Amino acid sequence: MDARTNTGGPAGSGPGRGAVDGAAPRPGRAAALRERWFACSCALGWGAAAEWPDPAVDAVCAVVTARHPGGTAARDRAVERALARWAGARAGAGVGLAETLTDLAALNTAVSGGGSDTPGRDDPTASALDVAPPGRGPDGVRLLRAVSVAWTDVACGDLAETAAVDPLSGLASVRYLRTRLAEIYRAARAHGHAAGEEHALVVLALDVRDWRRVAPLTIAGEAAGVVFDAGESIAVVGRGTVVVLAPRGGLAERAAVLRRLLGRRLAAAEGMVGTPSVRIARLPATHDGACALLERLRDEGPDEPGPDEPGPAEV
Incomplete structure (x- = not known):
């Protein structure tokens, strides 16, 4: 058998077809x-x-x-x-x-x-x-x-996706955060209010590069643990995003403290490009919406803000 059979792609998608990053294919x-x-x-x-x-x-x-x-x-x-x-x-x-x-x-x-x-x-x-x-x-x-x-x-x-702890950073995984969110939404429903009335997400977006991103993520997780040290859930979402599920009380002030702390701790971290951003994202009306939000946060880049709280998102 030669390599031309069973390409796994659509007809006409063989090697060298179409533009290649602006280059001239041969x-x-x-x-x-x-x-x-x-x-x-x-x-x-x-x-x-x-x-x-x-x-x-x-x-x-x-x-x-x-x-x-x-x-x-x-x-x-x-x-x-x-x-x-x-x-x-x-x-x-x-x-x-x-x-x-x-x-x-x-x-x-x-x-x-x-x-x-x-x-x-x-x-x-x-x-x-x-x-x-x-x-x-x-x-x-x-x-x-x-x-x-x-x-x-x-x-x-x-x-x-099947573990409670992210294997690279040591922080909680997306799966664990989805589970915690499900608990938050169930409790809110049982008490007759919306989950977003009492909780929100603090989103730490790091512009990181290649294999060196593990150290900045770990540093960011440790900094988040210093500011949010009362049982809040801290999880890694995607290549360079850390999310904290926290009560809304005093959240803007704590997010501001976290941003200053991150700026100091990540100043000399290898793999960092630019400065980290910290913003507060509201919880959607449903758990399914919250899971979709996590997917968007996973895929977005540091310059692509997600659904933030009204008013200044950067704190």
Whole structure:
């Protein structure tokens, strides 16, 4: 079986089709690289040939073989993004990290090994992989790190959905926070009032980068625990968001204290970009609405505010 069968994508979505991050795709080279990558993966021990093809594979091949008008830096960023998406797809499909990294090594062999007709060989626009194979030199380490982090994001995200504690930060998980919210809504209903009358969410949004985000998240969780130390629930939601479920009494003042404390503690933290934001988000009318809010908070970036309290959201 060759790598062109069972792509797992829609018809016409093969390698090299369409624009690639503003670059000029070269479908012939992408298809050739895909075939060589598949052969190298099989040679390195890929177990189930039918499970190797994936649309993310096509995307990597397209980016690696495209002409990037933005130069080396733009090319390297595009390759890193494509490999991160590919690693996430592998994790989502149940492929282990060791097998994913072996497949990455196969891609390196496909790009940099072989004769002059090898896709990317003697082509300065082909890929960062041809210059710095994964595992060698700073660029190789960077790509290995990006792949490992992307794989872990998906794998540990799935784990966090079934655990009470987030495996990376040590804070409470989204699942635990959903459970606590269900209790809050049940208690509010039993007493004849809305959950949002007595509780709200304090949202700490951190602009963090790659593997170094664990330290800022942990610091943020510890700072939140200093300010909210009376049994409030503190949970991590997404890559860079910490949420506190707290009583409304004096909440604006406590949120202001937390923001100042975070500014001091995160000033020298690796992985931080910009300053953290702290805002208060109202609880929706229903528990289902609260769970949907958590999903939005998980997906939003630091500059994409969610549904805040009336008046100034930043405190």
